[in-house]
Amino acid sequence: MTIPLQIAAKGISDSSPTITDYSYNEAWEAIPKAKKDGYNVILEPYPFIANGTIAETDWNPSDINQWFIVWGNHLKELAAKCEQNNVDGIYIASNLVHLEDYTDKWKTLIADVRKVYNGKILYRTNYWATADWAPETIVAYNKKLNNPIFGIVDIIAIGAYFELTDNRNPTVDQLIDAIYSVPLYGRGQNIFKEIKAFNDKWNKPILFGELGIPPYSNSPEQPHNAFGELGEYNESIQANWFEAWIRVFQAQDWWQGYSVYAISDEKSVYNIIGKEAESIIRGQTLGGKENTFTYLISTLKHLEKRIEALESK
Known part of the structure; x- marks a missing residue:
């Protein structure tokens, strides 16, 4: 069970983020209960920028040294408390x-x-795009792949919002084909191969720290886009998305599964509860073995969202 803890920044250049008191209190109220119920627990210090109006991917602190001092102090404080409470992992x-x-x-x-902490350390990197006709994207990917940070954490996590296709109603098989060779803009990106390369190089397990898509026709092209023109509503897109990723990665012993984004937030276009995707996720198996589903409920009231984590064993 992944439990988020909000760390707030005033704006995109803020170099001194602060831990949100209510989120801190709620996280440490939830953690002992989850441990008592037998769950493995991961704590995620979650960036919350400008009251949630700016994505964490855009955060660009003006004073890097100051940011690492402040962020590091927060992490050390939280990690020490994780050690005291037998928390299994921390982002x-x-x-x-x-x-x-x-x-x-x-x-x-x-x-x-x-x-101060003996549990698992996780680092989540954002998705990427490559194309043979854009050599700078290959350079950027190789730079990411060869970043030594992935060799010193315990689990490599990925925000898996990969852009696949402009097909407005793709089947599972078409999405699977796209994961192996992205047709969008003729990229030909082999996402499976590029993700596997992280395990090949660093010998670390890989977790999709976020996997989700809005159930709309434009979303397979931009699964990370929750705003603007989403296209026609189509629940099969969302259901097929989860099914495709599972089929591609389920046999890999280095793959740790994925965290679902998002659960039970009726205001979020990513919500899967009550949609076709819910039954797909609940019924999935990995490698012919039963899955163990663990659920993440976000207590971030300002975000008004809940997230459910699935860990496959």
């Missing part, structure tokens, strides 16, 4: 695109966290 970052290249600073932060 050190989630989709912080503009901060990923500061490898030496992440190494120092991770070393400091390990001094």
Whole structure:
């Protein structure tokens, strides 16, 4: 069970984020209950920027040194409390695109966290796109792949909002084909191969830290887009999306499953409760074995959302 804890920033350039008191209290109320019920628990310090109006992928602090000092202090405090409460894992970052290249600073932060915490350390990187006709995208991917940060964490997590196809009603098989060779803009990106390369290089398990898509016809082209023109409503798109990713990755012993985005938030276009995708997710199996589903309920009241985590065993 992944439990988020809100860390708030005033704006896109804020270098001194703060832990939100109510979220802190709710997280540490939920964690002992989850542990008592027999769940493995991951704590996720979750960026909340400008009251949720700015995505964490856009966060670009003006003072990098100050940000790492403040963020690091928060992480060390939370990690020490995780150790005291037998929390199984902690995220050190989630989709912080503009901060990923500061490898030496992440190494120092991770070393400091390990001094007070013996559980699993997770780092979540954002999705990417590559195309043979755009060599700069290949360079960017290889730079990401070779970032030493992935070798010093315990689990590599990915925000899996990969852009697949402009097909407005793709079947499961068409989505599977797209994962192996993205037809969108003629990219030909082999997403499976590129994700597997992280395990090949770093020998670390891989978790889809977020997997989700709105049930609309434009979403297979931009699954990360919750605004603008979404197209026609179509629940089969969302259901097929989850089925396709499972079929592609289920046999890989290095794949740890995925966290569902989002659950039971009626205001979110990603919500899967009451839709076709819900039955698909509940009925999925990996490698012929039963799944163990663990559920994540976000207590971030300002976000008004809930997230459910699925861990496959």
